[in-house]
Amino acid sequence: MSQGLHLSLRNVTKTFQGDAGEPFTALSGLDLDVRGGELLTLVGPSGCGKSTVFALIAGLTRPTAGQVLIDGAPVTGPALDRGVVVQQHALFPWRTAQANVEFGLEARAVPIRERARRARELLGVVGLSGVEERYPYELSGGERQLVAIARSLAFDPGVLLMDEPFAGLDARTREWLQERFVRVWRHTGKTVVFVTHDVGEAVCLGRRVAVMTAGPGRVKEVVKVGIDPMEGGSRAHPAFAEHRRHVGSLLRDELAAARARERKVTASHG
Structure with a gap:
């Protein structure tokens, strides 16, 4: 990696x-x-x-x-050196957890057996060994987000x-995910x-x-x-x-400064 x-x-x-x-x-x-x-x-x-x-x-x-x-x-544009994880995990509901992670490897034309091995390995990295054959609806919200992280790591982004x-x-759940993610970050570098x-x-x-x-x-x-x-x-x-x-x-100082600027603009247009 x-x-x-x-x-x-x-x-x-x-x-x-x-x-x-x-x-x-x-x-x-x-x-x-x-x-x-x-x-x-x-x-x-x-x-x-x-x-x-x-x-x-x-x-x-x-x-x-x-x-x-x-x-x-x-x-200059999107590329495989950057992985993205957002609030909406966007997992494919018709794919298992492992197949969702494999999607990232398919884009790189990784052979089937190697895809399966890497996907299982990445699910292990995020702490989800044993859920490979579960579908998104069978996972908790936190587990779905961890699958999304594993899928992003499949591209091996920098x-x-x-x-x-x-x-x-x-x-x-947030605190659990934060702790789990720090472990993932430490492991992957x-x-x-x-x-x-x-x-x-x-x-x-x-x-x-x-x-x-x-x-x-x-x-x-x-x-x-x-x-x-x-x-x-x-x-x-x-x-x-x-x-x-x-x-x-x-942050509070910035909010106060922003409100002061807004009041000044409003007064100038008044």
């Missing part, structure tokens, strides 16, 4: 055409570096451009200015992009960018937490989290509450 790749966003600006024909700048001069094999979480206020960053790294859209680089090479993958699940709106999740998972400004989005601060989630649970670590408070404070 290949190791994680270095990801860079350099002075990235992204402008869209608004509904009224006016240009809308989602990102402005954003800089971010994610080291190979790092798990970085990305948080920010609603509308800050988190989803735009995700789409740019995935190659679903291109920057208006600046560069998105994978190991120094520009991202970068794994996670967009709110555990949102919509109950708190206990992939570079992970994990987008979330949950401050606790960001601090629990991220070795670093990138906090974005209110739109147009930039990186306000990158918070280094010196907590090992594999040693007694990161939420029980004495530093967890302090990191969570700090990241939460950064």
Whole structure:
């Protein structure tokens, strides 16, 4: 299994055409570096451009200015060096768990026996040995998301992009998945960018937490989290509450600044 790749966003600006024909700048001069094999979480206020960053790294859209680089090479579109996991797992309901994971290997023309072996191995990596022949409807929500992660790993990507993958699940399932995912990340050595709106999740998972400004989005601060989630649970670590408070404070400051700008614009049009 290949190791994680270095990801860079350099002075990235992204402008869209608004509904009224006016240009809308989602990102402005954003800089971010994610080291190979790092798990970085990305948080920010609603509308800050988190989803735009995700789409740019995935190659679903291109920057208006600046560069998105994978190991120094520009991202020009979707490619197998990036795997994607989103909130809606999008498993094929007519395929078993193993067959869903094999789908990623079929795209690479892997022989049938090797596909089956690799799919079983990946299901083991995410902790789902024994469910190979079950269909999605026979799995819990958390198990379905783990199958989706295994399917993304089947491409052997250097970068794994996670967009709110555990949102919509109950708190206990989310914590179970967070712990399980950290084990998967440690085992695979992939570079992970994990987008979330949950401050606790960001601090629990991220070795670093990138906090974005209110739109147009930039990186306000990158918070280094010196907590090992594999040693007694990161939420029980004495530093967890302090990191969570700090990241939460950064977000509240951005929300306050955004509201102040809105009031100023409203007053100027009044």
